[in-house]
Amino acid sequence: MDVLEALLDGPRARGAFLLRALLDPPWSLRIEDEAPLTVLAVLRGEAWLTLDDQPPRHMETGQVAIVRGPGHYTVADAPETPPSVVVYPGGRCTSAADGRPLWDEWSLGVRTWGEDPAGDCVLLVGTYEGKSEASRPLITALPEVVLLSQEEAASPLLGVLEAEMQIEAPGQRALLDRLLDVLLISSLRTWFAARQDEGPGWFRAQHDRAVGPALALLHEDVAHPWTVEELASRVGVSRAVLARRFTALLGEPPMAYLSAWRLALAADLLVSSDATVAAIARQVGYGTPFSLSAAFKRVHGTSPQQYRLGSVSA
Structure with missing residues (x-):
């Protein structure tokens, strides 16, 4: 993907x-x-x-x-x-x-x-x-x-x-x-x-021989317990090279990008499905619903349950 x-x-x-x-x-x-x-x-x-x-x-x-x-x-x-x-x-x-x-x-x-x-x-x-x-x-x-x-x-x-x-x-x-x-x-x-050539970083990154494949891996299997070391090994570059090129193109390191992507997917699933928070946590790569809730609240300022209720009543 x-x-x-x-x-x-x-x-x-x-x-x-x-x-x-x-x-x-x-x-x-x-x-x-x-x-x-x-x-x-x-x-x-x-x-x-x-x-x-x-x-x-x-x-x-x-x-x-x-x-x-x-x-x-x-x-x-x-x-x-x-x-x-x-x-x-x-x-x-x-x-x-x-x-x-x-x-x-x-x-x-x-x-x-x-x-x-x-x-x-x-x-x-x-x-x-x-x-x-x-x-x-x-x-x-x-x-x-x-x-x-x-x-x-x-x-x-x-x-x-x-x-x-x-x-x-x-x-x-x-x-x-x-x-x-x-x-x-x-x-x-x-x-x-x-x-x-005028596109945003994430678009230009697709054409980078290391960052493009790394992004594809993250999006194909968001729930996998990725590390920068594994990503770098999979795309055939060193950890330092991948981290440097990824950050230069996307403005944040690979794991920060992955965390933001997981939380964005979780937010959409809360609105578009009736899956439990535990099920959504597993789907987007969090080990427990508590770890998802803690990360979600740091970013969105509210719990997953409150976010879902707010979207339904909006």
């Missing part, structure tokens, strides 16, 4: 908010949903994406943008068009003029919404509403907007996803979640691959 694969395992769609918006000029959507990650794609027509205090970005048919939250932004037919709709968490939307709810009023069928069924612009919106500790290094390495060109985004995925969004069938929600995941992973992989 490479590092990008491991980090991408976190932002999985689980009942993601997925919508086709059919819009006719003039239109402007003010997005204030504060979602950690949103995928936008122009299926037909064009749009302008504007983050607060940033220049507008033009999007043409076939282009894909990934917006990192929780900041607010505007998507419109033109940069100067004032917002007519405000979108809040959970997909709730209201008129910017008088605050009246618009979800039912503008409903155009299955996962389709807008003022005009024949609108000039068709916009695909896929929103990841859940947070992932394991994916934090990936998310924080992204700019606020990842915008792929038509050539970079060229893929049959958009057409497949658009077609499936208009179908209601058993298991459809899970199918759409997986398709959205594939679109996200494909887009991010393409974006990072074109910017290898």
